[in-house]
Each structure stands twice: as structure tokens, then as C-alpha cells.
Amino acid sequence: KAGVTQTPRYLIKTRGQQVTLSCSPISGHRSVSWYQQTPGQGLQFLFEYFSETQRNKGNFPGRFSGRQFSNSRSEMNVSTLELGDSALYLCASSKVAGSYEQYFGPGTRLTVT
Amino acid sequence: ELKVEQNPLFLSMQEGKNYTIYCNYSTTSDRLYWYRQDPGKSLESLFVLLSNGAVKQEGRLMASLDTKARLSTLHITAAVHDLSATYFCAVDKDTGNQFYFGTGTSLTVIP
Numbered sequence: 410k411a412g413v414t415q416t417p418r419y420l421i422k423t424r425g426q427q428v429t430l431s432c433s434p435i436s437g438h439r440s441v442s443w444y445q446q447t448p449g450q451g452l453q454f455l456f457e458y459f460s461e462t463q464r465n466k467g468n469f470p471g472r473f474s475g476r477q478f479s480n481s482r483s484e485m486n487v488s489t490l491e492l493g494d495s496a497l498y499l500c501a502s503s504k505v506a507g508s509y510e511q512y513f514g515p516g517t518r519l520t521v522t
Numbered sequence: 523e524l525k526v527e528q529n530p531l532f533l534s535m536q537e538g539k540n541y542t543i544y545c546n547y548s549t550t551s552d553r554l555y556w557y558r559q560d561p562g563k564s565l566e567s568l569f570v571l572l573s574n575g576a577v578k579q580e581g582r583l584m585a586s587l588d589t590k591a592r593l594s595t596l597h598i599t600a601a602v603h604d605l606s607a608t609y610f611c612a613v614d615k616d617t618g619n620q621f622y623f624g625t626g627t628s629l630t631v632i633p
Contacts, residue, residue, distance in 0.1 A: 442619045452610065452623035465620045499564060503619055509553055509572065511619055513565040 411436065413502050413514030421520045427488040430517045434481050434502030440464075441483040442511065443475060446497040455498075458483050459506040487519075495521045524549045526613055528624035535601050536632050543596040543627045545611035554587045554594045555612040555621065565610065569596075601631045 414433045422428050434441050443455040454467040458477035475485040481502075487494055497518050501511040525548040535541050545554070553572055557565040569578045571587035571594060578585050582605065584597045594611055608628045612621040 440619055442621070444621070444623075451625055452612075452621075454620045454622070457619050465615075467620070501565075501619070501621075506619060508619065509555070509570050509614070510567075511555075511621070512567070513557075515564045 413500055413512055415498075415500050415514040415517050417517060418515065419518045419520075421522060422490050423522055424490055424492060426490050427486060428490060428519060429484050429486045430498055430500075430519070432483045432485075432500030432502075432514060434483070434500075435512055438502040438504050438512075439481050440503045440506045440508065441477060441481065442501045442503075443483070443485050444499045444501065445469075446499060446516075447493075447495070452499075455485065457506070464506055490521045492521050495519060524551075524613060524615065524622045526611060526622050526624040528609075528611060528627050530627060531625060532628050532630075534630045534632060535598075537602055538600050540600065541598050543598070543609055543611075543629075545594040545596070545624050547592050547594075547611075547613045547622070549613075550589070550592070551613045551615070552589055553614050554585075555614070556585050556594070556596055557610045557612065559608045559610065559626070561608075568609075598629075601629075603631045603633055605629060606631045 440459040442457040457465045477483045497516045499516045500514045556568040569585040574589040576587045608626045611624045
């Protein structure tokens with residue numbers, strides 16, 4: 410059974426640009442959550458999607474947005490990139506919303522220069 | 523806002539020794555998770571604790587949960603080098619998969 414996949418794995422962008430990250434959950438999983446990991450702030454929840462609807466949102470500015478498609482794949486977008494957006498972005502999938510079994514993907518390492 | 527604190531932040535221990543990592547959280551929750559992260563890697567689930575008094579063991583690691591004290595512990599028995607990693611605890615809100623992670627404990631086991 411394939412795990413959670415994230416693309417791209419590494420990304421370098423310039424301040425002011427925008428970026429889109431992709432996450433494909435485990436087959437049959439319908440909930441996708443996104444987290445940002447930085448040395449300073451640790452692991453922080455960004456948002457969760459279930460059945461194409463955003464269920465929860467963390468305390469991030471509106472530059473961070475996401476969506477989920479009918480096949481449960483999810484994308485997150487960051488507009489007007491700032492240096493502080495450099496981070497490891499992790500995606501996690503679970504069968505249903507509120508499930509205690511979340512499986513994390515390998516992450517996308519974003520570097521903003 | 524829900525806060526999750528771990529201590530210690532850094533732990534250096536010799537092989538064969540025992541130690542405990544503590545995880546305190548600030549609000550009521552019956553679900554507590556432990557993850558391991560190796561450098562540059564993603565999070566690997568270690569334990570899911572779903573009720574007060576829950577205890578789970580896997581190899582040299584044992585986790586427990588006291589929801590009344592809002593405390594979970596991860597006990598390491600007879601540490602080996604392969605256990606070197608960063609360990610995170612996390613708590614979720616009742617409403618969904620919004621995990622609140624602790625600061626992490628960076629464990630180094632010295633041969």
C-alpha cells in the first residue's frame with residue numbers, strides 16, 4: 410500500500426513569488442492535513458481538508474491557502490513568499506476526519522531566498 | 523490556545539541507560555500521540571494513547587498517559603544508538619485532525 414506522497418520534495422523560491430505544494434493521501438483516505446515545521450516555531454498546524462471542505466484552519470495569514478480535489482489530493486499555496494516561510498511542509502492523511510490515525514508524508518522542503 | 527510542553531529539549535544519554543521524556547499539555551484531551559523524527563525525515567508514529575491510564579510498549583520504548591494530570595511519559599529502557607532521533611508528543615482537539623505538537627526532545631545515545 411503506497412504511503413502519502415508529496416511533490417516536489419525540494420523547492421527554492423524567491424521572496425515575493427508564490428508556490429504550490431501537492432499532497433496525495435493514502436488510497437482510501439479522505440482527510441488531509443498540512444503542517445509547517447521550522448526550527449523556531451516547531452510543528453504548526455496549517456489546515457485540514459475533508460471531502461473537499463476545509464474543516465479546521467491554524468493561525469496563519471491569508472497568504473496560506475489550500476484546497477482538496479474530489480480524488481482527495483490536496484494542494485497548498487503560499488503567495489507573496491517571505492523568508493520566514495522557509496520550512497518543511499508536511500502533509501498527513503487519515504481515513505476520515507477526526508481519526509486518530511494520521512500518516513505523514515516525506516515533506517516538501519521550501520527555501521525562500 | 524492549547525499548549526504542549528516537552529522536557530527535556532535535549533537529552534544525551536549513554537547506551538544501556540534508562541530515561542524518561544515528559545509531555546505536559548494545557549487542556550483536556552484523551553488522545554495523545556508520540557512520533558519519532560530522524561534528521562531530514564518525516565514523522566513516524568510510535569504510539570497512540572486513547573484513554574486515561576493507557577500504557578503501550580514497543581521494544582525499548584514505553585508510553586503512558588495520565589489525562590487527569592495532563593501528562594504523558596515516554597520511557598526509554600536500556601538505550602541503544604538506533605534510538606537517537608527527535609521525539610515529539612502531540613495532542614489533538616476533539617473536533618478533528620488538528621494536532622498540537624510539543625517542542626520535541628532531541629535524543630542522542632552515546633555508545
